[in-house]
Amino acid sequence: MFGTGLLKGLGVTLKHFTDTFTDDRRKEPSRYEGSIKLDDGRRIIDQPITQEGLLTIQYPEERRLLPERFRYIPMLLWDTEIGEDRCTACGICAKVCPPQCIWIVRDSDENGKPITRPAEFYIDVAVCMSCSFCAEFCPFDAIKMNHDYELAVYDRYPQLVYDKEELTVPLEYYAALWPTQFAEEQAHRAKEKEEELRRNEEKKRAAAAKAQAKAAGVAEAGDGAAKPKRSKEELDALKAQAAAKAAAKKEGGADAGAVETGNAEAPVAEDAEAAAKRARLEELKRKAAEKAAQRKKEGGA
Ligand code: SF4
Ligand code: SF4
Numbered sequence: 240m241f242g243t244g245l246l247k248g249l250g251v252t253l254k255h256f257t258d259t260f261t262d263d264r265r266k267e268p269s270r271y272e273g274s275i276k277l278d279d280g281r282r283i284i285d286q287p288i289t290q291e292g293l294l295t296i297q298y299p300e301e302r303r304l305l306p307e308r309f310r311y312i313p314m315l316l317w318d319t320e321i322g323e324d325r326c327t328a329c330g331i332c333a334k335v336c337p338p339q340c341i342w343i344v345r346d347s348d349e350n351g352k353p354i355t356r357p358a359e360f361y362i363d364v365a366v367c368m369s370c371s372f373c374a375e376f377c378p379f380d381a382i383k384m385n386h387d388y389e390l391a392v393y394d395r396y397p398q399l400v401y402d403k404e405e406l407t408v409p410l411e412y413y414a415a416l417w418p419t420q421f422a423e424e425q426a427h428r429a430k431e432k433e434e435e436l437r438r439n440e441e442k443k444r445a446a447a448a449k450a451q452a453k454a455a456g457v458a459e460a461g462d463g464a465a466k467p468k469r470s471k472e473e474l475d476a477l478k479a480q481a482a483a484k485a486a487a488k489k490e491g492g493a494d495a496g497a498v499e500t501g502n503a504e505a506p507v508a509e510d511a512e513a514a515a516k517r518a519r520l521e522e523l524k525r526k527a528a529e530k531a532a533q534r535k536k537e538g539g540a
Contacts, residue, residue: 259295275304307417310371310384312364315406316413324407325381327355332373332382340366341373360403365395380424386416 275283282301296303313332316325333341346358373382385408392398414421469477 274301305386307419309386310369310374311388312367312369312385312390312401313362313371313373313382313406314385314408314413315360315403316381316383317407317409319410324356325379326357326360326377327379327381328357328360329355329378331376331378335372335376337370337372338366338368340364357403360406362401362406363399364390364401365399383413383417 277283281299283304284296284301317323318325328343328345330343330345333339333343340363342359342361343357344359345353346356347353369384371384374384390399
């Protein structure tokens, strides 16, 4: 029949309306159970959303307790443990921000050299779409999502362009808003620190073992004391000395060689001559003896 669907839809709306009414009446005595009363008299209600009806929160006198993962606009963390901003002005958040509503100016030292700290940090919260990309991509856990959604102001500029001062909150504030995530991050950081300490210890031990092995090797080679390193001037002077010595040796070596050669050849020549002399003498002696024998023989005859 025409209009049946329409009537069914209206029936659902009516059911929610009546359920919400009876739910509110039923919950009235325990309405503020577990709620937080603020200094200005307002209350933060912590009631589960029922299946039957809708819990009516009397905003602004009452507000709902937000779940941990609720996010609105980003906030910058001031690390109270080290007493400085966690942000290093790396610019990753500005790059990944889809509507490009982050501006960062990096700080510099007295010589104009850039340093890892933001001098200025702006977020146009009227443009921010609460996507949380900046918080997800920040490598230093420096930017997180705030729960504060009551940002109504009269003017767009400059009230809705938040500067560094407006964005910065202490670490404890973040810990109170995001207790589970904060605890997980702290545990992770502690683990990383422990790992870094272990690696440093290992490096130190390896360096000590290397130095010990080197010292033992030098001692074995019989040269316990390390030779002092010569300066460049000393080395040049030594080289010049060695070159001069080599040149002198070369010059004197030619003369010395000749003397040596003469000395070596002279005895050989002397010996040959003497031997020849001796041989001739022997020959003459033999001939003289033969003649004397012949004369004796002739005289006897
Ligand atoms: S908030 Fe994080 S990502 Fe953004 S500039 Fe700072 S350190 Fe880099
Ligand atoms: S939450 Fe999203 S839109 Fe907002 S500043 Fe971060 S990255 Fe940009």
